[in-house]
Amino acid sequence: MTLCRALPGLLLVSLALTSCQNRPRADLVLCNGAEPQTLDPALVSGQLEGRLCAALYEGLTRRDAKGKPVPGAAEKWTLSPDGRTYTFTLRKDLQWSNGDPLTAEDFRYSWLRALHPSTASPYAEILFFIAGAEDYHAGRASPETVGIRVIDPSTLQVQLLNPTPFFPSLISFSTYLPVHRATVEKSGDRWTRPENWVGNGPYQLLDWRINDRVSLVKNPKYHHPETVQLNRVDALSIARASTAFNLYYSGQADLLLDKGMIPSLIVPQLRGRPDFHPGPLLATYFYRFNVTRPPFNDPRIRRALALAIDKEAITEKVTRGGEPVAQALTPRGIHGYQPPEGLSRDVETARGLLRQAGYPEGRGFPRVSILYNKSELNEQIAVEIQAQWKRELGIEVDLRNQEWATYLRSLDTLDFDMARSSWVGDYDDPNTFLDCFVTHRGNNRTGWSNPHYDSLLASALSESNPVKRFQILQKAETILVTDELPIVPIYHFVGVLMFDPSRWEGLFPNLLDEHPLSEVKRKIP
Amino acid sequence: MPSFLLRRFLSIFPVLLAVLVLSFLLVRIAPGSPFSNERALDPATKLLLEKKYGLSGSLPSQVLHYTGNVLQGDLGDSLKFRGRTVTEIIAQSLPRSLLLGSISFCLALGLGIPLGAWAAAQYGKSTDTLLNALALLTLSIPGFVLIPLSILLFSFYFHLFPPAGWGSWNQLLLPSLCLAIPFIGSCARLTRAGLLQTLQSDYIRTARSKGVPESKLVLLHALRPAILPLVAYAGPLAANILTGSLVIEEGFAIPGIGQFFVNGVMNRDVFLVSGTVLIYCLLLLFFNLVTDWLTALLDPRIRLSS
């Protein structure tokens, strides 16, 4: 009987011992967002995973603390006169974290792997700029036809379809990161487990506890380990903004890297504090119209609705982060590119358009709905817009919320009237935004098709003069956000970093939201 | 007695199988795909992924394939957390929830029963009304109010505990208390109701008229039959508390198993959902067995093998 009584107690104690941390606090603790889905760079599609991959692996180039592409594994590269062939020279004596030499062949292997259909990479298309890549991915061609050639162990030559000026920035993206062939072939799906993992980045994977944290430790085999100051970094997996903020506020976390980790209500109260660091972001929140469904097949109606939205009210009263209002899809800040003016609020014209289209003062307008996935912000924005349209145009729209998976399905099957959406740029070029709305693209999700728009984007791809190219893209974007309006941009996201500037440096808000952990340094008092 | 146990044991397998198949079917029937994302997925890739995980083909064939794997001990991979097996996820998260849940369970019974008994003994007086109202309060405050309130109070105002996280003892107390509070109320109410009923019965009345002191009446004679409804309630209660809750785990950043029940469904992560439901069902069946046995123990009038 005594043993029976003691047993549960013993069990509890042993459970406790196994579950509790027995490590001292890391040098840097940050709230990264929710649990990473994967740490295999070929399979990554989210920003929080991308952040971790930027620490664990290094591509031919990498992005510095200000988001600019700088040499990574490649120390230099040359471009052919036609702008379509890059020749990368890797640094001398590069190594993987287990001591194996890192060569150009590793890059070729990794890129082909990301393209291979069986890998099922969600971002394979970001490699399609390479000649022959798309066909290889579709299973129509063999690997030799892809424009990646190993000249010698430290030289890699890449043949592109078109001159792609943003290619050096592109190759720092997760899908282009190298993976260790032997590990992948030996351990298959399990290769990212801490006991199997091998990488080439400034940090190694020390531990990965699900829904708890990813622990990184400095990689001594990195080519310049002395540039990495912090020895251990813990990235906590936190799903809720309020929990993340509580951890930061109580000092358990040192850094918040995402505005999504701060409850939106208190953002205005935080502004002005020295530890609040806002910055522009290459991301836009917008509404889609289903142009295959009346009344949204009529561009006048789409225009009317777009003109009647008071975007300032939304950014001031709802999102409250100082977000810039979006009149174009592409945020400002891409070097050399001027987004079109778009449409500013004009209620009179909106009413006129509605009248022209057959619904004076909104009479007779069909009962349509705004679809959104259930989240606080989405609902708040939809409630505002619903009220604005009622007030200014006299039309009644319903609010339709769905949980995430159902919402995605509705988007894919065009089972909606209007839907909320957002898009984050993958590289700093307008193409990452505008490419979505080419006819039949998976991310189009509006049913909109404009041959002129398609041809403009195609010609921009093959245009080698950067100024001319941006002009073409601007023309295309004007069609999108001024003339046709299959989407209505609402606001551009704002990135927020929260950290104590008297203790930390090496963190700069930037358009691409790049905050390489290897650049973060603790200030020596 | 052993024959009863054996029969219950044997009846566990059909139940587990039914639950496994039904939860698998439900998640597959629900609209949406485990592979979809804000960024559209190429249909060919989607098909490939479905084939890889045995989710293409007709629904019956998917069920058979999955069930076959489970019977061989393979619970499948998570569709959302690539490269992780369901067994691995459960093995890492379940012990944490069990630890938290055990503390909460002890709190719920340890505080609930005495409070309920006290209320019953003070029946009709103001103490009873007060305790009643208190119990009701604990039942009506949802987790998503209790948690931020308690964090504000105990963490930021009184600086007693850290507001979130997992790893040290002082991070356990606040979440286990928040998890236990609604159940303290319900246990107290059930104990009180059971006691009140038993205290009115004839043999208690006889004992009272014979001069047995009230406290002895309550504790020795009335309590055993009175807590029968509570015992029946405690079965599912134990299973629920030991698998944690999404709100507690997300609010306190606890890496337990409770969040998978909700998030797994939202992600249509069918193998993870079925796997966690299986664990939940096992716990449920186990505790129901225990409570049925306890019920028979406490009331010898029940003949289990009738």
Next chain:
Amino acid sequence: MKNRNKIVGLALLTLILGASIFGPMISPHGVGELSPQRLAAPSQQNWLGTDLHGRDLLTRLLYGGRISLLVGWVGASISLAVGVTYGLVAGYFGGRLDNAMMRLVDILYALPRIVLVIVLISLFDLKLKSALDDTFLAPLATHARLLLLFVGLGLVEWLTLARIVRAQVLTIKERPFVLSSRLIGQRTPTILFRQILPQILPIIITYLTLALPAVILEESFLSFLGLGVQAPLASWGTLLADGAALLNPMGTPWWLIMFPALALTSTLLLLNLLGDQLMLDKDSR
């Protein structure tokens, strides 16, 4: 003394019920009406303050009462009807039937509630809408999803009550008065409902008072996930959730939490006290 308590309790409950049903009709504010007074503390214009969109809290609270009370009533009714009968039958007949019935309860109980509601909604939402549109219940058509949510909730609530009732019946059926009823040849339904049921009524009532808040809170959880009330409607639970989401260490609009919490707890308290009164009546025979 008892009578006075009962009358006061009933009066207060009727007041709450009446306010929920009729209040929104006489309120000067609409349930989804925005105003420039955002996050305003209680004032002359808005007696209980406003939320982020400037919507009047009092009006929303009254609307919310309709939904919460309805959810609670439906959940409790289904619990009662199905759960009690099921538990009575299982406990009384015992043996293999009891075993099978309780295993079915185990299966249903283990199934994840959320996916059940998702499937219910996806399969039946449109069908129910069009079915209702054809009948006199057309105004309900827009709330088809909510109705499906009620059904989903009801489908789960009766399970624990069935288990509790069965446990009680196992004890009671061996008592002399039951055995003697059997001997004199009384029909089973009579024994179940006239003899045994009154004995376990106090426990049932107690359990219902536990189930009511549980159902109301469950509804708010599912609404929070996107499966329940649609904006601009609200229930007490969702109002509470919205208010609680604003709790933070830097300053909180307290009225958005306090008033929904008060509404919920006071109604539940009243229902509980009434339940107690009912039990008292039963005992004083």
